[in-house]
Amino acid sequence: MKKFLVVGNPINHSLSPKLHNYWIHQNKLKAVYEKKQVEEEKIKEIIREIKEEKISGINVTVPFKQSVIPFLSFLTPVAKKTNSVNTVYKKENQIIGDNTDVIGFKSAVKFINFDVKYKKALVLGAGGVAPSIILALEEMGASEITLSNRTQEKAESLRKNFNKLKLISWGKTVEADIIINTTSLGLNREDKIKIDYNKIGSNKLFYDLIYNPTQTKFLSEAKKVNNQTENGKIMFIYQAQQAFKIWHNIEPKIDDNLIKLLDND
Ligand code: ATR
Numbered sequence: 041m042k043k044f045l046v047v048g049n050p051i052n053h054s055l056s057p058k059l060h061n062y063w064i065h066q067n068k069l070k071a072v073y074e075k076k077q078v079e080e081e082k083i084k085e086i087i088r089e090i091k092e093e094k095i096s097g098i099n100v101t102v103p104f105k106q107s108v109i110p111f112l113s114f115l116t117p118v119a120k121k122t123n124s125v126n127t128v129y130k131k132e133n134q135i136i137g138d139n140t141d142v143i144g145f146k147s148a149v150k151f152i153n154f155d156v157k158y159k160k161a162l163v164l165g166a167g168g169v170a171p172s173i174i175l176a177l178e179e180m181g182a183s184e185i186t187l188s189n190r191t192q193e194k195a196e197s198l199r200k201n202f203n204k205l206k207l208i209s210w211g212k213t214v215e216a217d218i219i220i221n222t223t224s225l226g227l228n229r230e231d232k233i234k235i236d237y238n239k240i241g242s243n244k245l246f247y248d249l250i251y252n253p254t255q256t257k258f259l260s261e262a263k264k265v266n267n268q269t270e271n272g273k274i275m276f277i278y279q280a281q282q283a284f285k286i287w288h289n290i291e292p293k294i295d296d297n298l299i300k301l302l303d304n305d
Contacts, residue, residue, distance in 0.1 A: 042071040043094070044287065047086060048101035051077040053252060055302055056099055059280050062301060064289030064291035071096070071288075080107055087111040090130050092178070097129040097287045099280075102224075105168040112137040121201065122171040127283040138286060141172035146180060151274050154218070154245055156180035162216035162240075164233060165223035166194040169249060173222055177262050186214045188272045189223075213239050221248045226256030233258045242266035251302075253277055275300060 046056040052075075060073035077087065083104055089095045100108050105124045109115065112125065113134040119125045125137035149156060161182045164175055166189035177185050186206040189195040195207050208214060213235050225231040227250060246262035251273035259269040277294055285291045 042069075042096040044097050044099075045095060046075045046099040047078050047083070047088070048075075048104060049077050049079065051075045051101070054145060055252075055276070056101075056280060058301065059277065059298070060284060062298065064282055067288070067290055068245070068291065069288060069290075078104075080104065083108050084111050089237065090128060090135055092115075093130065097127070097283075099127050099193040099283055100128060102168055103162065109137060110266060111135070113157070118142050118175070122175050123201065124168060124171055126279065127286055129287055131240060138283075139260070140279040140282035140286070141169055142179070142277075143252045143282050144275045144277075145173055145176040147278035148270070148272075148275035149176075149180065149247075150243075150270075151278075152270060154268075156182050156218065158183045159217040160184045160215060161186070162214055162219045164219070164221045164235075165189055166191070166198050167222060170222045171198060171201060171230065173220055173249075174198070174205065177218075178202070178204075183185060184216075186216065188212060200297060209249070216240060216244065217244045218247060221246075221250065221256070221258045224250075226250045226253070226258050229253055229257075231257060232261075237261050237265050240265075240267075244268070249275065273299070 046054050046257050054075050057073050057075050064071045114136050116138045119137045119139040122139050124139050127138040127140050129136055159182055161177045187195050188208050188210055190210040199205050211234050220282050225233050242265050244267045246267050246269045248256050249272040250256050251271045254271055263269050
């Protein structure tokens with residue numbers, strides 16, 4: 041029986057086990073996927089268990105997507121460019137770190153038929169997942185990417201890898217066609233993001249990476265002034281699909297049943 045894990049802290053909210061176990065069952069695989077809340081010191085030990093083949097693979101989530109990197113022997117180009125790893129496994133005696141958030145976001149945007157090419161993007165937040173969103177936007181041909189983060193230094197350090205990134209202070213806005221919330225603001229229902237929704241205008245796409253709650257204040261405020269809104273559920277499903285494909289060499293199906301399965305929580 042192969043064992044897979046998602047590790048993070050906190051991890052209770054994670055729907056990854058539900059999703060992966062659904063696909064494991066659907067494809068009649070002898071495997072199990074569990075969640076594990078760990079402290080940072082434990083990461084090294086978990087990677088050793090992958091080396092010893094006690095664990096076949098892990099997903100890494102907040103706040104370890106970066107701190108796991110020193111324990112890995114090889115990073116895929118996407119993981120390297122984003123300095124962010126969410127999928128780990130052993131191949132030819134090497135412990136590989138990959139990043140499926142980039143393709144997850146690209147697929148999710150494609151799913152709603154939004155074309156990023158030549159569009160202006162505003163990214164809110166400079167935490168663990170922000171570099172994946174920036175890389176995806178760059179690769180999809182955004183004409184301009186502006187980033188706003190409460191802690192200015194973190195935004196500036198992102199510019200080392202993405203030198204075309206424009207920075208604005210937290211709370212400020214710019215003209216944009218797509219506005220993406222990558223911060224953790226919204227996980228609590230009362231969380232507000234203080235931006236000028238009227239200034240951004242209408243008929244834009246507001247994308248929140250948060251999918252639980254399904255509608256954050258960021259999205260409901262945007263909706264009030266006639267914007268298109270999407271939560272992070274489809275991105276979450278696509279990043280999981282790619283991880284599944286890497287580990288099992290099968291591309292699992294995404295259908296209405298599966299999408300509904302995640303709604304029941
Ligand atoms: P990490 O920063 O450890 O990678 P994360 O959950 O990936 O954690 O990122 C949290 C993001 O949400 C950051 O952009 C953070 O802003 P700071 O860099 O200033 O910390 C943002 N964030 C969290 N709480 C916030 C708040 N109350 N106001 C504004 N931004 C907040």
